[in-house]
Amino acid sequence: MSQHKPYFLRGRIVTMTVEHSVIPSGYILIEDGTIARIYERAEDISAAHQDYRVIETQGSIYPGMIDLHNHFVYNVLPLWVVPECYGNRSQWPRHSEYRSGVSQPIRKAIAKYSPSAKALVRYVETKALLGGTTTGQGMRTRVKGGSKMFIGAMRNVEEPLNDKLRPAGTRVPDLHVGGATAQERIDSFRRSLNRPGQGAYFYHLSEGIDEAARQHFFNLKDHDLINQNLVGIHCLGLADQDLKYLTEKGAKVVWSPFSNQLLYGRTIDLNSLKESGVKFSIGCDWTPTGSKNLLQELKVAAHANSEQGSPFSSYDLVHAVTAAAAHVTGWADQLGTIEEGKLADLLIVRDKKPDAYLNLIAATEPDVELVVVAGVPRYGNRTFMHAWHETAMVLLEDIEVSGQTKALYLHAPTSEINDVSFTAACETLKEVMNDLYGYVDKMEQEGSRLLALGEDPTPEFSIELDNEFYIDGDVFRVDEHVLLADVPMAPFVDLDSPxxxxxxxxxxxxxxxxxxxxxxxxxxxxxxx
Structure with a gap:
């Protein structure tokens, strides 16, 4: 069976167009990577489509979940036990335990050299798929010295590889507006925010609970750097009037409740968020101080919502990782809802709850039955996967998830890591992370050997980091010397469970x-x- 032959998914269809638009037992025809037709009953299926294969999911079909805030490179690492409550995001990276156990292992070892870097990319992308994510923020790699976005089994917001989806821009470091080069940095931010052909511009905005965190909002407002392109990640330090200002300007918000609470002891005021009317989505942040995937983050969001009087419904929370997320990226005409003509990024989970929205919030990884990206089943129930990929059996990989046999299809035409399986990635990472210094020594010796032979010792594949400290222009940072000091890397770190x-x-x-x-x-x- 050709991978491009049309097929049906049958199940409870949760369209996410409006709250009560749920088809109890319908059929979705997928053709050429899009949702070609939706039938509510078998008897409605046209004669031309009668012979197509039907995957009987016996579960609920949702739009694929879109994670709009994640530092995927770090998701091999386990949850950090946060040692104190912080006021803003400039503080916790200074802690010696963070630097030795989180930052240094990634920067000095795992992301730096080809064997571990390839394994890392394979591992973290698979981890996202296991949690039902179809789109996330991408990883930028260096291949033979050139920098480019990694393209794999998931869609990424910076390079979605579809002419109908505008790519997004991203900035992590705070914009500081003081010093001799202030205007240069402000102008650079403005150009990035308004770059032609670009859609959303994601920026860590006011991450923290003190006035220093909130000041970063004013740094943008005072220089007219808030418009419909801006997507503020976190926005924890904003007051009611600040959120309303974002709404007036057409800006959006990404909420990461678990990371907020782990680092700062509280999350955004949801009643203020709702009253402001600002469009928001939900993101995991990363595993060192956040959730493993959006299924977990939805549960944290549901708890925070309940604790604050339930200003949002279960539909609203599911909407935040599907339809609203597509709106935030500017992709609402192509993704986020199940409608004819849209791209076929879909998630199927086992039915555990009568309410379709509570069902997704309650779902855990073993409940994920199928993850489809651009019409291609990428992960899920082994029977479904092997039935659909009949002509690509050699490219399938069976794995065990909580005692259940699932299968992965991770091959991508332009991927540099098609030869790395998830199982092999796990083995490589465990070996490397169990002896970080030994691994670095081995890689350095190999580099010296190549150099002696007159060959280029530069790793053929490495990863660029998006959450590491650097000096922004001529801005003086308090305790800069502490951040830049050489803290010994931990000798080993655990590989986080997927x-x-x-x-x-x-x-x-x-x-x-x-x-x-x-x-x-x-x-x-x-x-x-």
Whole structure:
């Protein structure tokens, strides 16, 4: 069977067009990577489509989930036990435990050399697929010295590889507006914000709870740098009137509730968020201080929503990772809802709840039955995957998820890591992360050997980091010398599990001092069912 032959998905269709638009048992015809037709009943299917293969999901079909805030490169690392409550994002990267156990292992070892860098990319992309993510922020790699966005099994917002989807821009470091080069930096931000052909511009805005965090909002406002392109990630430090100003200017917000609470002890005021009317989506941030995937982040969001009086419905929360997320990226005419003519990025999960929206919020990784990107089943139930990929069996990889056999199809035509399986990536990462210094020594010796032979010792494949400290122009940072000091790298770090499981993970949750016991109990209950 050709991978491009049309086929049907059958199940409960959760269209996300409006709250009550759920088809109890319908058929979605997928053809050439798009949703060609939607039939509510078998008897409605036209004669021309009668002979197409039908995948009987016996679950609920949702638009693919879109994660609009993630630092994927770090998602091999386990949850960091945050040692104190911080005021803003400039503070916690200074902590020696963070630098030795999070920053240094990635920067000095895992992302730097080809064997581990390839394994890292394979691992973190698979981890996202296991949690039902079809689109995320991409990873920028260096291949033979040239920088480019990694293209794999998922769609990424910076380079979506579809002429109908405008690529996004991203900036992580705060914009500082002081010093001799202030105007140069302001002008650079303005050019990036308004770059022709670009859609959304994602920027970490006012991440923190103190006035220093909020000041970064005024740095933009005072220089007319807030418009319909701006997507403020976190926005935790904003006041009610600040959120309303974002709405007036057409800007959007990405909410990362778990990361907010782990680092700063609280998350955004949801009543203010709703009252402002600002369009928002939900993002995981990263595993060191956030959720493993959007399924977990939805549960944290549901808890925060309940604690604040439930200003948002379950539909609103699911909307935030599907239709609203597509709106935030400027892709609402192509993604985010299940409608004829849209791109076929879809998620199918097992039915556990009668309510379609609570069903997704309650879902855990074993409940993910199928993940489809551009019409291609990328991960899911082994039977579904092997039936659809009949002519590509050699490219399928069976894996075990909580005792269930699932299958992966990770091959991408332009990928530099098609020869790296998820299983091999796990083995490589465990070996490397168990002896970081030994691995670095081995790679340096190999580099010296190549240099002695007159060959280029530069790793053929490495990863550019998007969340590391650097000096912005001539701006003086307090305790700069502390950040730049050479802190010894930890000798080993654990490879994070790709799903929420294991006693060690729950021990790390219990050890977090900035999140309430009610959230700890809620999460454990969600994953014990």
């Amino acid at each position: 799903i929420v499981e294991g006693a060690n993970y729950w021990q790390r949750i219990e050890s977090q001092q900035n999140i309430p016991d009610s959230l700890k109990d809620w999460l454990k209950a969600c994953y014990s069912q």
